[in-house]
Amino acid sequence: MIHECWAQSTKEYESVRAFLKKHDLEFEPQASDTILIYDDENLVGSGSLDEGVLKCIAVASDRQGEGLLGTILTALVKRANERDFRHLFIYTKPKNEKLFKPFAFYPIAATESVLLMENRRHGIKTFVKSLPGQRSGVVGSIVMNANPFTLGHRYLVEQALQQVDELQVFVLSSAKSIVPPAARLRLVREGCADLDRVYVQDSSNYLVSSATFPTYFLPKDTVAEANAGLDIRIFIDYFAKELKITKRFLGTEPLSPITDSYNREMLALLPSEGVEVIVLQRKETQGEVISASRVRALMQQGNVEQVRPLVPDSTYQYLASEEGRRLFYTEKT
Incomplete structure (x- = not known):
């Protein structure tokens, strides 16, 4: 059964670090909020919020295409709005651009390793x-x-x-x-x-x-x-x-x-x-x-x-x- 929670304990953050490492991502400790998506006891998805920036987002490879990305983004956007951040960004890998476009995020700039998107068309x-x-x-x-x-x-x-x-x-x-x-x-x-x-x-x-x-x-x-x-x-x-x-x-x-x-x-x-x-x-x-x-x-x-x-x-x-x-x-x- 799928359920979600917000990371609070050292053990949970260590689980996130290990989970992200499998996806070639590093957890960024300055993030204020981190959402965890579990299927029973198995961590299958995670994402973090740093001011108005959504980052460190990953879904288990065998669970992609099941709507978990949408669950993560919905939770992060809601938490960002609660913290009065309306202008939102996604900090991700360039190959992930197609994943976030359906959620109304638009590319700003990219390097070989990083892509930045925002939730305002032509915002910058x-x-x-x-x-x-x-x-x-x-x-x-x-x-x-x-x-x-x-x-x-x-x-x-x-x-x-x-x-x-x-x-x-x-x-x-x-x-x-x-x-x-x-x-x-x-x-x-x-x-x-x-x-x-x-x-x-x-x-x-x-x-x-x-x-x-x-x-x-x-x-x-x-x-x-x-x-x-x-x-x-x-x-x-x-x-x-x-x-x-x-x-x-x-x-x-x-x-x-x-x-x-x-x-x-x-x-x-x-x-x-x-x-x-x-x-x-x-x-x-x-x-x-x-x-x-x-x-x-x-x-x-x-x-x-x-x-x-x-x-x-x-x-x-x-x-x-x-x-x-x-x-x-x-x-x-």
Whole structure:
């Protein structure tokens, strides 16, 4: 008899890992929910949810064609909606595209090993076309998490702006960071409000997200390489193409191995696609790079005043507020 449940115990997660391994899939521990489909005591299907991304989906080879895939997708979509995720993605292998098309998922981009689909027809094209910008002259871009926005980020924007006619600054939309996405976007806009020719944009989960680049959100000591080919492909095929971006600016990355690996992948892939990659030296103070991780560490230690020289006034006011302090108090405890 078929029944379903949500994984909760270590034993259940180990069963999922072993089941997925038979299908050449790796379980991704950042998933918030994992559905298990059993026939009596036998695990015959599984799927996971990571923010609005459906992934790690597999059905036992001898049970395919029985509607179990639909059961898994229905459960995951329902759980995603309960968590207020309406724009959904599927992260899977390219060979599986035909399996998910009947469920109204449409392909966005693929590499040799990964395919990304979404539940909005022409969703990414519609989104990118809606972004403001002149789309003329020399257009550059920066992609940042800004968790939170610092004077180091501001310095990169200022340096990049000197080399372009228009600068597109994309702020990540993932909710996995300590500072919520809406606050991060607002702080970047406030921190760049006096700069002409700068467009600060929401990336809407299409750039460096749980959908396009899941390894970015794993603990930094668990991943050796970024494996960011899908994210880079999306940037090239949609953002650079529509917005006429010919330069992408990066800050040197002495602190995060995963970001450094991502930067190296961009240096290897973007120039052949007509996008020059320019690496800028990070701003320092007292011999240390100004970084968001440094700011977060100080906040978690309760050293709010030591944050002041590292961030714009708008960021400091937010971090010093009750809302800002609460974020780091919760994180610390």
